[in-house]
Amino acid sequence: MTQKPFHHGNLRAVLLDQAEQTLREGGIDALSLRELARKAGVSHGAPRSHFIDRQSLLDALAERGFNRLADDVEAVIASDAEGYKQRFRAIAISYVRFAVTDAALLDLMFTAKNGDAPEGLHAASGRLFAAIGDLIERSTEAGVLKAQDPYRLQLLFAAVMQGIASLVSARRISAEDGDSLIDDAISLLVHE
């Protein structure tokens, strides 16, 4: 019978995983540091060694979310197999799927904190937008975009995705309608 070691050794990662799960099941109101500690089998003060604040935990969660989304987008871009239109579509679908399965986390990611975001979070969100910008740039060179200014188009694409995700996440439209909207939007933005 192995006895519980004093040092957990992996607490930070465990807390983040559990927090993400809780966020998925019960939303942000269900997320409490003490409850997280309880589930991890540590004392209520233990999380403080890894997250000075509740907000600091939320920031770390948002950062992970951005990185996961950026990974998806970069993977799509890296797969040169399909055409540009298909790649835009794949990105948008990833985005909406994320919005469906992790609505509360997406909220967290796009809720402006008072003042400024910590460095890691800012970098992670930058990764996502840079990846989108990259695809836009390549598409511009390929001449398949219906607009001129790449930066503004990048913002517009991000806005459309974020908007669809927001409506789906708020249950205002179904995930299927979300997919239809993606097709509509991409048809307006990209010709192939």
Place this chain on the structure above:
Amino acid sequence: MTQKPFHHGNLRAVLLDQAEQTLREGGIDALSLRELARKAGVSHGAPRSHFIDRQSLLDALAERGFNRLADDVEAVIASDAEGYKQRFRAIAISYVRFAVTDAALLDLMFTAKNGDAPEGLHAASGRLFAAIGDLIERSTEAGVLKAQDPYRLQLLFAAVMQGIASLVSARRISAEDGDSLIDDAISLLVHE
């Protein structure tokens, strides 16, 4: 010297106004029922007569938000003076301005509660989307829209606005960039 009456008489409205103000200044984390009661000069249990829950207060706030936005949109539609493009633009600008000044409230409005929303809230959000749908319909008859299915176009327009508002509200883009994005988006959707 008039003595403080036992019955406040207007407590519900006062609480809502103060809550909206607090939301504007400190975000949702700064919103507490007890603090609201303190500012209103009533006991900490008084709000319970009007809002059984904290969530019930938030729902009421979201409902007011939707109604205010719907009022704006309906007012724009009612003013037949300008062309359709200008009216779409005016609506979108109202939307983004709302997102800037009441970011936390907009978050509240588009955050899916677990389960279903109360009747009043659902009706209020329906008003907003119906108003937008109305303008879309009229524009379709006038033949100034670049897409076919009115319902999907309504959703797309809503998604674009919500997306721009979301990015602005999250401070990811400036309000000025938001206005530029509106022009870009409307150019794609409407010709005149």
Place this chain on the structure above:
DNA sequence: CCTAGTTTCTAGGCAACGTCTAGTTCGAGA
């Protein structure tokens, strides 16, 4: 191997909050 220093975790305490309940005050209708 051992020891000093640092990180991780425990344990206890504090103020604030949401919620519940019993009882009080007021106003409006029979």
Place this chain on the structure above:
DNA sequence: TCTCGAACTAGACGTTGCCTAGAAACTAGG
């Protein structure tokens, strides 16, 4: 005028985030 329900008070309970002192365990440098 009486009654009854709505609005409000006051006190309590459990939970939370945050703080602090100190114990435990890992990590280097000798």
